[in-house]
Amino acid sequence: MFYDPRTEAHGLPHNPWLALIVPRPIGWISTLSRDGVPNLAPYSCFNAISGKPPFVVFSSDSPKDSVTNAEETGYFCVNIATFPLREQMNRSGAAWPPGTDEFAQTGLTAVACENIPCPRVGESPVSIECRLSQILTLTPSNGTPCLNRVAIGEVVGIHIDESVLSDGLVDVELLQPLGRMGYMEYTVPPRSFTMTRPVLDTAAAQQD
DSSP states (O other): OOOOTTTOOOOSSSOOGGGTSOSEEOEEEEEEOTTSOEEEEEESSEEEEEETTEEEEEEESSOOHHHHHHHHHSEEEEEEOBGGGHHHHHHHTSOOOTTOOHHHHHTOOEEEOSSSSSEEETTOSEEEEEEEEEEEEOOOTTOOOOOOEEEEEEEEEEEEOGGGEETTEEOHHHHOBOEEOSTTOEEOOOOOOOOOOOOOOHHHHHHO
């Protein structure tokens, strides 16, 4: 099958788009409002976009407090949602009224970050402190108004609980990070494997 999502219906019972880019890591974004109210919400349109220096990105299809708070304060924190925290992650994603403290609603612990004035999830084994770099508004080619705003953050602090380290490496099987699949499906990595990046013989390649 083929369809142009700008102009054509997919013809399937449910939209297949987000079932194609899988698994997607979940950015569990914590922020602090301008009035000092903590906020916590999960985003599956999230990822690292740079390694040196480290930058991350998250976005939402509708206006949410996370982007607004990050824009007003200049900071946000990415917490890794794990299998043991799946119920709290899911509950934090409910359509809470603006100004709701999702930490209180989920029973999670809001812990002060080190380098930014923003809370992190105390129960999460990995938290990434970010300074807001920029916010972009997506502009479709067909001119349809778009509410999606993309927040890009520079990483300024990283918390790693030693319980997810094995021989000095982050062990994905110990971390148990949640991944978003399509529809209402989630996944946890059952296993990992290693592949060494190939090193090319540039001299031999030039001779060929």
